[in-house]
Structure formats: structure tokens, C-alpha cells
Amino acid sequence: xxxxxxxxxxxxxxxxxxxxxxxxxxxxxxxxxxxxxxxxxxxxxxxxxxxxxxxxxxxxxxxxxxxxxxxxxxxxxxxxxxxxxxxxxxxxxxxxxxxxxxxxxxxxxxxxxxxxxxxxxxxxxxxxxxxxxxxxxxxxxxxxxxxxxxxxxxxxxxxxxxxxxxxxxxxxxxxxxxxxxxxxxxxxxxxxxxxxxxxxxxxxxxxxxxxxxxxxxxxxxxxxxxxxxxxxxxxxxxxxxxxxxxxxxxxxxxxxxxxxxxxxxxxxxxxxxxx
Amino acid sequence: xxxxxxxxxxxxxxxxxxxxxxxxxxxxxxxxxxxxxxxxxxxxxxxxxxxxxxxxxxxxxxxxxxxxxxxxxxxxxxxxxxxxxxxxxxxxxxxxxxxxxxxxxxxxxxxxxxxxxxxxxxxxxxxxxxxxxxxxxxxxxxxxxxxxxxxxxxxxxxxxxxxxxxxxxxxxxxxxxxxxxxxxxxxxxxxxxxxxxxxxxxxxxxxxxxxxxxxxxxxxxxxxxxxxxxxxxxxxxxxxxxxxxxxxxxxxxxxxxxxxxxxxxxxxxxxxxxxxxxxxxxxxxxxxxxxxxxxxxxxxxxxxxxxxxxxxxxxxxxxxxxxxxxxxxxxxxxxxxxxxx
Numbered sequence: 001x002x003x004x005x006x007x008x009x010x011x012x013x014x015x016x017x018x019x020x021x022x023x024x025x026x027x028x029x030x031x032x033x034x035x036x037x038x039x040x041x042x043x044x045x046x047x048x049x050x051x052x053x054x055x056x057x058x059x060x061x062x063x064x065x066x067x068x069x070x071x072x073x074x075x076x077x078x079x080x081x082x083x084x085x086x087x088x089x090x091x092x093x094x095x096x097x098x099x100x101x102x103x104x105x106x107x108x109x110x111x112x113x114x115x116x117x118x119x120x121x122x123x124x125x126x127x128x129x130x131x132x133x134x135x136x137x138x139x140x141x142x143x144x145x146x147x148x149x150x151x152x153x154x155x156x157x158x159x160x161x162x163x164x165x166x167x168x169x170x171x172x173x174x175x176x177x178x179x180x181x182x183x184x185x186x187x188x189x190x191x192x193x194x195x196x197x198x199x200x201x202x203x204x205x206x207x208x209x210x211x212x213x214x215x216x217x218x219x220x221x222x223x224x225x226x227x228x229x230x231x232x233x234x235x236x237x238x239x240x241x242x243x244x245x246x247x248x249x250x251x252x253x254x255x256x257x258x259x260x261x262x263x264x265x266x267x268x269x270x271x272x273x274x275x
Numbered sequence: 276x277x278x279x280x281x282x283x284x285x286x287x288x289x290x291x292x293x294x295x296x297x298x299x300x301x302x303x304x305x306x307x308x309x310x311x312x313x314x315x316x317x318x319x320x321x322x323x324x325x326x327x328x329x330x331x332x333x334x335x336x337x338x339x340x341x342x343x344x345x346x347x348x349x350x351x352x353x354x355x356x357x358x359x360x361x362x363x364x365x366x367x368x369x370x371x372x373x374x375x376x377x378x379x380x381x382x383x384x385x386x387x388x389x390x391x392x393x394x395x396x397x398x399x400x401x402x403x404x405x406x407x408x409x410x411x412x413x414x415x416x417x418x419x420x421x422x423x424x425x426x427x428x429x430x431x432x433x434x435x436x437x438x439x440x441x442x443x444x445x446x447x448x449x450x451x452x453x454x455x456x457x458x459x460x461x462x463x464x465x466x467x468x469x470x471x472x473x474x475x476x477x478x479x480x481x482x483x484x485x486x487x488x489x490x491x492x493x494x495x496x497x498x499x500x501x502x503x504x505x506x507x508x509x510x511x512x513x514x515x516x517x518x519x520x521x522x523x524x525x526x527x528x529x530x531x532x533x534x535x536x537x538x539x540x541x542x543x544x545x546x547x548x549x550x551x552x553x554x555x556x557x558x559x560x561x562x563x564x565x566x567x568x569x570x571x572x573x574x575x576x577x578x579x580x581x582x583x584x585x586x587x588x589x590x591x592x593x594x595x596x597x598x599x600x601x602x603x604x605x606x607x608x609x610x611x612x613x614x615x616x
Contacts, residue, residue, distance in 0.1 A: 173360075173361050176325075176330045176359070178365075179329070179349075179350040180329070180356065180425075181380065181424065181425075182351045183351055183380055192365060195367045196367055
């Protein structure tokens, strides 16, 4: 395409410089905070960080929520995406529009909307007491459940969209062919749909998991200080405690978890029928 | 072939939403038979096939296979094979694994599995291709894999959707012979769907001509070819001249003429172009088209009935365009039709 590599490199240079200056260098500086002491380089700060029960709890909670949200998004996403893919072209476009619609609304607005639903006098509590199932309001807001619901709602569209584009490429009649050959729906999914849509699952899963780890607004609003996650803890460390070492450690943990999730998803997606 | 009915469709009605694709269809298929479902696209033949396989819900009616009502049995428990028009191979699996797919689901493994798969691949002449990925194969090879994948399951009925339509002319002939051989060797009851009358005539023991979700005629290839029951079937198998019969008159698309002699009891009459003599006869027409086809010449005459197509020996003298010509519509050479559109 280009006369020589120099031209291509020249064109890529501005973006590369931009990324280096505003992304790579600051991140490298931040991450180095966690390893740097007056005596030299060490991982002592990490050992200290993980020996604190609060940090352990926050780490495990973040991991747990990230995994459960991703898993729930994959289950709901596969069902929704498969249903949409099998629709006729005209209604398919409308359904994809509906899936994408929430992405056009600010996450802040979407998250605050959940307060109306989950709060002490919210719709769910009113319905529960009207039916007589509960005596007083049930605490949903500021629990892990609230954060789970908020994150799932926030990131599910990304999973559905990724899976739709993967399922669109499923060969015509591959699913009916597997059915006729004796596969039940579970086997159809495991042996045909999953291996043929793994790219979509990897992309969608990485987006949802990484999104859940790094979301700040949703856990801050729906979880408050009761349900701290790594992201909200990081914010506290910087703004309240002014502890940049902890912030640096949390940042590295988040990055490592994102990479680990991507690798894990690749593993899962490529694992086919046990031979 | 035994006469016992093996697969029966009773008053089968299939629908997409509110529009019925097939209505009140009755059909009996014998064990070991090679049956063709023939019709233009949209006639309901593929829908009927998918419903037999369990891929299309039955609105009303019954499907009985080998004495068992399978109307509500799910697709994976019907013991019916289906070779899709798109072949529907699994691109993430090798040829071997594609053929092994159904057998593995039955819990087969190890040497027994390898033996069966290899036998299946041998049947379709693909023994050397076991390790290949399926997207690397040609269309004809992909179809053989799809065929082997269905055959190794030893289905009670094997169905094929337009088995020859995606192949080029040479492969088509080869595959046709192949299908006949496989059917003969395995003795499997086979149903195939096609829109091509030549394929149906060449392959099938019996042909079911379908139209608008209903059966128009059932018969052997000879019966369908020589004694079409309706103007639709006649047109489909190459009777290009069709007239209705009314009170001693022949009624064509453009107009009617008095028949020169007594007519058989029928709603209509149909002639192939070869059955129309030119140069003598009670009717008159003008040559509007002529094309040379090697051993014969094909003429299109403009007549009071409408266009009439005739095919005569090329050795006979040619008529020029615009020639006024006598021709005959001999009743004894016509196929009598019971039903006209």
C-alpha cells in the first residue's frame, strides 16, 4: 500500500507520540510508585496491601462481582443475541436499536434511575409491602446485589452486541444440522454455538469484565461506602487518604485482572467437547 | 421395496405465523423408496421436509414414522437424517470430526468410532480427507462429507435438500449416480427436494409434485412425464402447448378455435413441441420465431389460440419467419388433463 515503511510509520507517528505522552508515561510513573521505596525497588508495598483485611475483602468482592456480572451477561447475552439473530431482517434492526439505546444515555442517569427502583420507598419495596410479603422496607440499595444489578444493566448491551456479530457469522443451518444429528440444546450450545462464536464471547466478556472492574459511578452510587470496590477504594485512597502507593497498587491489580480475564476467556472459549 | 407404508404424513398443516405454507397434506412413503418432492420455490417442499426432520413445528396433523407418532418428538430424537442445501458442515471441526459428530453424541468413542467414521468416508470416497478442515474442501467434497455425516447415523429416513443445485454440471451427474448407488447399497429410505424436473425424473422411484403447499400429483417418473394430471404439472414437465377444452372448442390463452374432430373427455389437452406436426392440418398460424437446435428446429407460431411451439426434424425444409403455415393439434398425441388453472 505504501511506497515504503517510513511513510506508514510517519503516518502512525502522531498517534504513537500522543499515546506515549498522555497514556504510557503517566501509567508507567503511577505504577512505579508501588515498587519504589527509599531503599530501591521492592514488592513490600504489595505484601502490606494484601495483608490488610479490608483490602482483601475489597479485592475479592471486586473479583466476585466482575465474574458474576460477566457470567450473567454471557448467559442472558447468548439467549438475547441468538433470539435477535434469528429474527427477520426488519425486526432485527429494531431489536439491535433497543439493545444499543441504553448506551446513548449517561451511566450517571441510568444508575440514579436504579435508586428510584431499589430504594427504601422504591418501586420494588412498595410492591413487596403492597403484596404483604414484607413488613418493612427490604434493604437492596447499598448492597452487592444493587451493584450487581447496576453493573449488569450497564454492560449487558456490550455483551449482546459482541455476541450478535459473532452469531451472525454462524454458518446457516449449523444449529439445525446439529439438532438432527442428535444434539440436545445444551450440546448444540457447547459443541457448535460456543466454539463458533468464541471471538464474540472473548470480546464481550473482556468488555464486560473490564468495565465492571473499572466502573466508578455505579458502585459509588449503588454501593456507597458500604460496598467498596477496587475502583471506589482507589478514588478514596487518592482523594481522602492521599495515598498514591495504594492507588498505584490498585491500578496494577485492575490491569492484571483485565489481562487475566481475557486469557481465561480464551481458555474457556477454546475448550470444546472433552475428547 | 416393500409396499408397507413407512413414513406417513396425515392432514399435515404447517404455517409461518398466519400464512399457511402447507395445508392438509397427506402422503405415504414406503420403506427403501427414493422419493422426490418436486415443485417451484415457495411450493412448501422444503417446509414439508423440515417438518419431517422436526425443525418446523406442526400446526395440525400427524407425522408417523415406522409405526410411531413423531409429530411432537424433538429433532434430536427422530432418527432422521438431513443433508442441508448449504451442507451446514461445522467449520471448526475436521472432516473426521464432522462425520463423528452424531456418533460421539451417542457415546461412541475409540476404535468403534474410528471404524464407523472411516467406513462412512469410504462410502463417499473421501478416505484421504479425514484430517482436513471442511472450509478447505470443494463444494462437491463438502456435500459428500454432509452425506457421510448423515449416513453413519443409519437414519430411518435420509432427506436431502436440493442435493445437486450447488454443483456444476459435471459434478451433478457424478453425484446423481453416487446418490443412487448409496441408496441402493444402504437401502435407506430417501426423500429429496428439488425444483429441477430433470433431477427428479432421473433419480426418483416416485415423484410428488407440489404447488402452493398442496400435492398436485404423485406418480412414477413415467407417469409424471407422460400423463400429467393438471396444466401445472404439464407445464412443469415440458408440455409447452396447453389448451382448455370446452364444448368441442380448444381454448388457448389468446382465444379459442373449433376443434377439427372429436376430443377426449378432459378439462384440457397438452402437447409437447415434438407432437405438433407442421405443414398440414386443420389449423393456421404464422411463423414468429425459429431456432436451430442441431437435430431439430424449434418454431413459435402465432395462432388464434396464442403462441404454439413446435419442434420438427432439422432435415425437413425450414420455414422462414412470417410464413403462413398449416399445423395440427392431434388429440391422440395429447396428454389429457383433469385439471386446468
